[in-house]
Structures are given as C-alpha cells and as structure tokens.
Amino acid sequence: MNQRVGIGFDSHPxxxxxxxxxxxxxxxxxxxxxxxxxxxxxxxxxxxALLGAAGxxxxxxxxxxxxxxxxxxxxxxxxxxxxxxxxxxxxxVANVDVVVATDGPRIAPHRGAIRTRIGKILGLDDTAVNVKxxxxxxxxxxxxxxxxxxxxxxxxx
Ligand code: MG
Numbered sequence: 001m002n003q004r005v006g007i008g009f010d011s012h013p014x015x016x017x018x019x020x021x022x023x024x025x026x027x028x029x030x031x032x033x034x035x036x037x038x039x040x041x042x043x044x045x046x047x048x049a050l051l052g053a054a055g056x057x058x059x060x061x062x063x064x065x066x067x068x069x070x071x072x073x074x075x076x077x078x079x080x081x082x083x084x085x086x087x088x089x090x091x092x093v094a095n096v097d098v099v100v101a102t103d104g105p106r107i108a109p110h111r112g113a114i115r116t117r118i119g120k121i122l123g124l125d126d127t128a129v130n131v132k133x134x135x136x137x138x139x140x141x142x143x144x145x146x147x148x149x150x151x152x153x154x155x156x157x
Contacts, residue, residue, distance in 0.1 A: 002154050002155040002157070003094070003152060003153070003154045003155075004053045004054070004055070004091070004152070004153050004154070004155075005053055005150065005151070005152055005153075006048075006049040006050055006051070006052035006053025006054070006150065006151045006152075006153065007048075007049055007052055007148070007149070007150050008044070008045040008046060008047065008048030008049030008050075008051075008052060008059075008147075008148070008149040008150075008151075009045055009048070009146070009147065009148055009149075010041040010042075010044040010045040010048065010059075010146075010147050011041060011144055011145065011146040011147070012033035012034055012035050012039045012041045012144065012145055013033070013034045013142060013143060013144055014029075014031040014032060014033055014034070014102070014104045014143035014144060014145055015031055015032070015033075015034045015143070016030060016031050017032075018031065018032030018033060018034055018039065019032045019038070020032035020033070020104070020105055021033070021038045021039065021040045021075070022040060022041065022042050022100065022105070022107070022110075022114070022145065023040070023042040023043065023098075023100070023110070023113075023114030023117060023118060023131060024040065024042070024043055024075070024076045024079075024114065024117035024118060024121060025110060025113050025114055025117050027105045027110055028105075029104060029105040031104060031143055033145055035065075036065035036070060036071055036073075037063070037065075037070050037071070037072065037073040037074075037075050037078065038072065038073065038074060038075050039075075040075035040076075041100075041145050041146070041147045042098060042100055042114070042118075042131070042145075042147050042149075043075040043076060043078070043079045043118070043121070044059055044075060044078075044147070045098065045147035045148060045149035046079060046096055046098060046118065046122075046149045046151070047059050047075075047078060047079045047082040048149070049096065049149040049150055049151040050082055050083065050086050050093070050096075050151055050153070051082060051085075051086070053086075053091070053151055053152070053153045054085070054086045054089050054091055054153060055089075056085060056086070056089065059078075059082070062082075063078055076117075076121050079118075079121050079122070080121050083121065083122050083123065086153065090155055090156055091153040091154065091155055091156065092153065092154055092156050093122060093124055093128070093151060093152070093153050094128065094151075094152040094153060094154055095124075095128045095129070095130070095151065095152055096118065096122065096124070096128065096129050096130070096149060096150070096151045097130045097132075097149070097150050097151070098118075098129075098130065098131045098132065098147060098148070098149045099132050099134055099147065099148045099149075100131060100132070100133050100134065100145065100146075100147050101133075101134045101135075101136050101145070101146045101147070101148075102133070102134075102135075102136060102144065102145040102146065103135055103136045103137075103138060103140065103143065104143055104144075104145055106133060107131065107132075107133025108133050111131050111132075111133070112126075114131050115129045115130070115131055118131070
C-alpha cells in the first residue's frame, strides 16, 4: 500500500497582545494565539498530520516547547522542515484538509490567502490545500482556536 493518511490536532488560547498568525498569515484581530512559538495552530496541526502519515515522530518531540530555540519561532519554518522530512522519507503529499474552529477571527475572508500560503510552504498547488472555518458557538467557554487537519501522502515511485 503506497498511500497513507495522517491526522493532526492543535489548540491554543487566544489572548490580547499577541499577533493573530493563523495558516501562515497575519489576520487583523485584537487577540492572537498564545504559544511558545508564534502559536500558529493551523500550521502545527498540518505538521502533525504529515508526521503522522509518514510514521515519523510528532511536533512536540521534534520541536519541544521547553527548547528556547523555538521561542517565538516562525511556524512556517517549522512546517517547511517537517515537509522536507516527509519528502526525504520518500513521500509526496496528495492533499491537506483543515478545519479551523474558533469564535475569534472569521476565517472565511482569509481562506484564499491561507490556502496560497500553505501551498507555498508545502510546495503544493492551492487546489491541494483546503481550509474551512467553523464557529464554536460559544461552547469552548474561553477564547481558543482549535484545528483539525488530515492529509494523504503517497510513496513516490
Ligand atoms: Mg501548537
């Protein structure tokens, strides 16, 4: 079997005084994801999906939040490195699909820009990257962004 599926999840609180970087772009919003790196839960979920599909390790193991090297890190760089790892393991990515669940910034107006940005980081056409925004309907009890990502990869022949 040459095809493999991967799943990733990430969640960060949204707090004041942080840039709202999601999907590799800055979204105008008064709160942003709190995290050791730039807090980009979208890119983190995708990275974990890719690592899972490749049977590699996970983001927390490769980029521990106890490591000062990743403090304030650009998650686009981290995802780029993960993609290089997946490629080096002999895989190509077929597609990535993402659900961004939040009552914070509206995702829909930024969908095109996010797809383009993620495609660029992964070396994929925009059409191979899909992003959907969902409201949490106030059910999370606090301001958060929660992201689910799946990907399909195939061994290069
Ligand atoms: Mg994270």
